[in-house]
Amino acid sequence: xxxxxxxxxxxxxxxxxxxxxxxxxxxxxxxxxxxxxxxxxxxxxxxxxxxxxxxxxxxxxxxxxxxxxxxxxxxxxxxxxxxxxxxxxxxxxxxxxxxxxxxxxxxxxxxxxxxxxxxxxxxxxxxxxxxxxxxxxxxxxxxxxxxxxxxxxxxxxxxxxxxxxxxxxxxxxxxxxxxxxxxxxxxxxxxxxxxxxxxxxxxxxxxxxxxxxxxxxxxxxxxxxxxxxxxxxxxxxxxxxxxxxxxxxxxxxxxxxxxxxxxxxxxxxxxxxxxxxxxxxxxxxxxxxxxxxxxxxxxxxxxxxxxxxxxxxxxxxxxxxxxxxxxxxxxxxxxxxxxxxxxxxxxxxxxxxxxxxxxxxxxxxxxxxxxxxxxxxxxxxxxxxxxxxxxxxxx
Amino acid sequence: xxxxxxxxxxxxxxxxxxxxxxxxxxxxxxxxxxxxxxxxxxxxxxxxxxxxxxxxxxxxxxxxxxxxxxxxxxxxxxxxxxxxxxxxxxxxxxxxxxxxxxxxxxxxxxxxxxxxxxxxxxxxxxxxxxxxxxxxxxxxxxxxxxxxxxxxxxxxxxxxxxxxxxxxxxxxxxxxxxxxxxxxxxxxxxxxxxxxxxxxxxxxxxxxxxxxxxxxxxxxxxxxxxxxxxxxxxxxxxxxxxxxxxxxxxxxxxxxxxxxxxxxxxxxxxxxxxxxxxxxxxxxxxxxxxxxxxxxxxxxxxxxxxxxxxxxxxxxxxxxxxxxxxxxxxxxxxxxxxxxxxxxxxxxxxxxxxxxxxxxxxxxxxxxxxxxxxxxxxxxxxxxxxxxxxxxxxx
Numbered sequence: 001x002x003x004x005x006x007x008x009x010x011x012x013x014x015x016x017x018x019x020x021x022x023x024x025x026x027x028x029x030x031x032x033x034x035x036x037x038x039x040x041x042x043x044x045x046x047x048x049x050x051x052x053x054x055x056x057x058x059x060x061x062x063x064x065x066x067x068x069x070x071x072x073x074x075x076x077x078x079x080x081x082x083x084x085x086x087x088x089x090x091x092x093x094x095x096x097x098x099x100x101x102x103x104x105x106x107x108x109x110x111x112x113x114x115x116x117x118x119x120x121x122x123x124x125x126x127x128x129x130x131x132x133x134x135x136x137x138x139x140x141x142x143x144x145x146x147x148x149x150x151x152x153x154x155x156x157x158x159x160x161x162x163x164x165x166x167x168x169x170x171x172x173x174x175x176x177x178x179x180x181x182x183x184x185x186x187x188x189x190x191x192x193x194x195x196x197x198x199x200x201x202x203x204x205x206x207x208x209x210x211x212x213x214x215x216x217x218x219x220x221x222x223x224x225x226x227x228x229x230x231x232x233x234x235x236x237x238x239x240x241x242x243x244x245x246x247x248x249x250x251x252x253x254x255x256x257x258x259x260x261x262x263x264x265x266x267x268x269x270x271x272x273x274x275x276x277x278x279x280x281x282x283x284x285x286x287x288x289x290x291x292x293x294x295x296x297x298x299x300x301x302x303x304x305x306x307x308x309x310x311x312x313x314x315x316x317x318x319x320x321x322x323x324x325x326x327x328x329x330x331x332x333x334x335x336x337x338x339x340x341x342x343x344x345x346x347x348x349x350x351x352x353x354x355x356x357x358x359x360x361x362x363x364x365x366x367x368x369x370x371x372x373x374x375x376x377x378x379x380x381x382x383x384x385x386x387x388x389x390x391x392x393x394x395x
Numbered sequence: 396x397x398x399x400x401x402x403x404x405x406x407x408x409x410x411x412x413x414x415x416x417x418x419x420x421x422x423x424x425x426x427x428x429x430x431x432x433x434x435x436x437x438x439x440x441x442x443x444x445x446x447x448x449x450x451x452x453x454x455x456x457x458x459x460x461x462x463x464x465x466x467x468x469x470x471x472x473x474x475x476x477x478x479x480x481x482x483x484x485x486x487x488x489x490x491x492x493x494x495x496x497x498x499x500x501x502x503x504x505x506x507x508x509x510x511x512x513x514x515x516x517x518x519x520x521x522x523x524x525x526x527x528x529x530x531x532x533x534x535x536x537x538x539x540x541x542x543x544x545x546x547x548x549x550x551x552x553x554x555x556x557x558x559x560x561x562x563x564x565x566x567x568x569x570x571x572x573x574x575x576x577x578x579x580x581x582x583x584x585x586x587x588x589x590x591x592x593x594x595x596x597x598x599x600x601x602x603x604x605x606x607x608x609x610x611x612x613x614x615x616x617x618x619x620x621x622x623x624x625x626x627x628x629x630x631x632x633x634x635x636x637x638x639x640x641x642x643x644x645x646x647x648x649x650x651x652x653x654x655x656x657x658x659x660x661x662x663x664x665x666x667x668x669x670x671x672x673x674x675x676x677x678x679x680x681x682x683x684x685x686x687x688x689x690x691x692x693x694x695x696x697x698x699x700x701x702x703x704x705x706x707x708x709x710x711x712x713x714x715x716x717x718x719x720x721x722x723x724x725x726x727x728x729x730x731x732x733x734x735x736x737x738x739x740x741x742x743x744x745x746x747x748x749x750x751x752x753x754x755x756x757x758x759x760x761x762x763x764x765x766x767x768x769x770x771x772x773x774x775x776x777x778x779x780x781x782x783x784x785x786x787x788x789x790x
Contacts, residue, residue: 004560004592006531009506009650012657039455047458048450055443060434063442063633099494099637103659110530111404131657135505136401165399197399238458240664242494255404262407262526264498268663269635 012134026346030380032367033348035175035323039371041291042238043278050277054270062273068257068266070097070245073276078231078245086218094247096256097267101205101232101244105132108166108201108228110259111252113138118164122150124326124355124364126175126203129168138166140357145177147317149185155192166199172216173206173322176355176366180320183216190222198226199252205232205244206322208288211296213320220247228252233275235323236288241271295323301374302367305381311388323370326352329363329388336361338391345390347383407529421741425775427762428743430570430718434766436686437633438673445672449665457668463652463661465492465640468671473626473640481613489642491651492662496600496627496639500527503561503596503623505654506647508533513559517545519721519750519759521570521598524563533561535752540572542712544580550587561594567611568601568717571750571761575715578611585617593621594647600627600639601717603683606691608715615642623647628670630718631683636666690718696769697762700776706783718765721747724758724783731756733786740785742778 003010054062069075075092082088098104105128113119113136121129123142130140141158144151149171158164169189171181181189193200202219220227232244248256260266278284302325306316310327317326329335335351342348352364372380398405449457464470470487477483493499500523508514508531516524518537525535536553539546544566553559564584566576576584588595597614615622627639643651655661673679697720701711705722712721724730730746737743747759767775 004507004594005650006505006507006509006512008509009654012653034460036460039459042455042458044450044455044458048447051446051450052443055439055446060437060439063437063439063635064434065429065431065629065634099659099663102657106658110401112399112401114401114403117401128657128660135654135657199399234460238665239460240458242659242661242663255400258407259404259530262497262523262530263501263658264494264637265523266637268494268637268666270633270666271663 008135008137011137012131029343029346029348030372030376030383031348032369032372032380033350034368034371036368036371037235037239037291037323038294041294043283043287046281046283046287047238047274047278050274050281053277054273058273062270064269066266066269066272068261070095070267071269071272071276073280074243074272075245077276077279082247085215086221088218088220090247094249094253096246096248096253096260097272098244098246098260099264099267100234100239100242101203101230102128102132103263104230104244104246105129105203106135107246107256107259107263109133109136109138110263111255112165112199118162120155120158120164120167121357122169122174123357124176124352125168126170127354129203130354130357133168142357145174145179147179149179149181150189152185152188152192155189159192159196164198166201167193168201168203169219170203171219172204173209173319173324175206175322176324176350176352177326178317178319178322178324179326180213180216186217186219186222190219193223193226200227201230202227203230205230205235208236209292209295209323210321211292211299225249236284236291237275237278241275242268243271243275295370297374298369298372298377299325301377302369302381305378309378309382309385311385311392314388323368325367325369327365327367329365331363333363333388333391334361335363335365338365338387341390342384342387345383345387347380347387349384403530403532406532407526424738424741424743425767425771425778426743427764427767427775428745429763429766431763431766432630432634432686432718433689436689438678438682441676441678441682442633442669442673445669445676448672449668453668457665459664461661461664461667463656465490465662466664466667466671468675469638469667470640472671472674477642480610481616483613483615485642489644489648491641491643491648491655492667493639493641493655494659494662495629495634495637496598496625497523497527498637498658499625499639499641500524500598501530502641502651502654502658504528504531504533505658506650507560507594513557515550515553515559515562516752517564517569518752519571519747520563521565522749524598525749525752528563537752540569540574542574544574544576545584547580547583547587550584554587554591559593561596562588563596563598564614565598566614567599568604568714568719570601570717571719571745571747572721573712573714573717573719574721575608575611581612581614581617585614588618588621595622596625597622598625600625600630603631604687604690604718605716606687606694620644631679631686632670632673636670637663638666638670690765692769693764693767693772694720696772697764697776700773704773704777704780706780706787709783718763720762720764722760722762724760726758728758728783728786729756730758730760733760733782736785737779737782740778740782742775742782744779
């Protein structure tokens with residue numbers, strides 16, 4: 001290439017959502033586009049108190065350079081929680097604190113992917129992961145997800161021809177579709193993978209936000225030797241602190257740590273100390289319960305509004321948790337065209353395209369319900385219904 | 396390769412310094428090894444106040460997801476400061492906030508370097524940069540630095556055979572050597588580069604910490620079209636916030652922004668807000684003056700102790716600023732062997748090796764003077780002198 005830039009950066013899609021959010025800044029636009037948690041639920045007072053304690057108790061040490069692995073207290077909390085939730089015994093030496101889960105994805109790409117290496121992703125799939133892995137010029141093998149999880153036949157079909165190093169999954173309340181893998185589906189996925197040389201990434205930012213149904217197993221329980229877990233405090237506490245983590249076995253951890261050092265030395269030490277103090281206060285579960293109560297109502301408001309205001313020939317997912325649901329329009333309707341009309345009608349969403357590899361036209365779209373109150377959701381979905389009607393008439 | 400890991404990660408040296416710091420945790424060891432600013436000088440009270448203001452004034456918005464470019468207030472401050480210091484007119488649209496300067500290096504590697512691309516670095520050179528660029532499998536072309544800057548003949552000699560994309564420089568109080576480029580040397584470097592297709596990275600974390608001599612021009616003034624600047628609040632305020640920045644022209648900025656999005660979405664928003672509030676208080680220059688006063692004394696204490704306690708056949712740099720000085724032992728003395736004896740004598744430093752490409756034995760070493768008080772510096776250098784004597788007798 002004649003460009004001064006690296007080949008890799010030329011291949012990375014610019015964040016479509018961030019571009020869309022720029023269109024949606026108009027205050028009159030009701031936005032279902034972002035992936036923002038509801039800031040009215042942030043534990044501001046508790047974090048303020050935690051901050052005061054950190055200044056009092058830790059002082060300058062909270063402001064100094066620190067180790068690349070991350071805060072021991074924070075990792076201890078995460079370890080204990082895995083134990084409580086899944087009876088998993090995760091030593092803190094296998095937990096690496098990252099600058100948000102997005103950095104976890106980047107570090108995994110850095111550590112595993114050579115140019116052209118195959119990776120399985122969900123279709124539709126999380127676009128932050130697509131972005132992160134694109135940087136390392138891997139070859140994507142998208143496998144469809146349905147209401148109950150991964151398409152097992154499609155998953156099996158990847159293997160005769162290719163030897164993917166990684167499979168990236170969001171088994172709980174997936175971004176973008178809101179679907180979850182059933183217990184049965186998880187076991188089927190594990191059956192397909194168990195004798196193969198592949199690592200499964202279980203990205204679980206929404207796992208704590210379950211509004212209905214039974215909690216499911218972690219892949220770490222089903223495929224312990226092959227599973228890397230990603231976690232985040234962005235959806236349960238605050239995203240602005242950029243605090244996530246990776247759980248990986250020793251040999252992989254060692255490499256991830258080198259990648260972490262080379263990437264940013266270590267994660268913000270002050271934020272780690274404040275988060276650890278906040279969690280030590282012991283109200284985390286209570287706080288999650290509050291978030292769940294509110295998001296659940298918003299989810300129900302959105303589902304009810306869809307039933308009321310959108311035409312019957314669309315279909316939609318009914319997530320058991322998380323922050324998103326997914327709409328499939330009739331085959332011939334472009335969600336990109338709908339987007340333009342919707343914006344004029346003062347409602348925003350994310351068209352499906354960026355969640356696929358190489359598709360410029362889709363009839364799908366993602367709606368976020370965590371960041372809009374119930375009354376506004378109804379108004380917004382009504383506007384969306386009008387936009388769809390308008391588009392159908394325009395033809 | 397048969398490994399599950401990427402080729403790139405196998406090539407990256409683990410941070411030597413971090414490994415050494417593990418040896419130096421013994422409280423009786425006087426450590427000149429780290430690159431830590433003196434935490435007793437952190438503006439803890441002012442940051443505490445700034446934090447309270449952020450909770451009061453900005454509230455939940457300081458805890459939410461934010462834009463990848465970084466805080467407008469922070470970028471405005473940085474822009475104004477370039478104007479004040481260098482009469483440079485840097486629009487905030489050319490300033491990208493990063494998770495420390497280390498991330499700046501990673502983003503530059505990501506954005507520019509294909510496997511095998513040539514890059515010029517200083518010899519000895521900053522090991523964080525060597526680590527970051529190693530990830531992208533570039534080919535290093537080390538050019539010696541002397542007391543007054545880069546070896547111009549060696550610099551010229553790179554070009555007949557190779558076409559480096561990047562040249563990485565720390566022109567002020569270099570890490571590890573403490574040397575600075577003279578004004579004349581900067582102009583000579585610029586003369587060599589001016590008609591070539593190359594980008595100069597000016598990494599300047601220590602520029603504000605000048606204890607003696609005259610401030611020098613930025614390469615951005617001498618080679619405006621070719622210079623990317625890296626800056627950091629780690630040495631002037633606190634490192635634990637992980638706040639640095641890149642200044643790059645539009646076309647490059649656009650690519651760096653994509654790399655930033657893919658790497659961690661955005662920098663810790665809360666830390667950015669607190670830093671912006673802290674800087675708005677207007678005591679930044681006063682605070683820097685205080686740091687300079689203390690570090691200058693420590694620098695002098697170190698130089699005087701070296702003259703007093705180290706043998707005459709060693710040479711050392713006498714930095715005009717920054718945090719480090721560099722010792723060259725007689726030819727036949729290994730600083731790695733010295734390290735082992737020094738640790739037994741309860742004093743630590745960083746042997747020169749990791750600051751070179753592919754050297755396992757050197758007769759050089761780096762000493763940090765920012766993080767040890769004057770009295771302790773004398774004790775530590777005395778121990779180092781004894782270790783050298785012991786090694787000479789043994790050797």
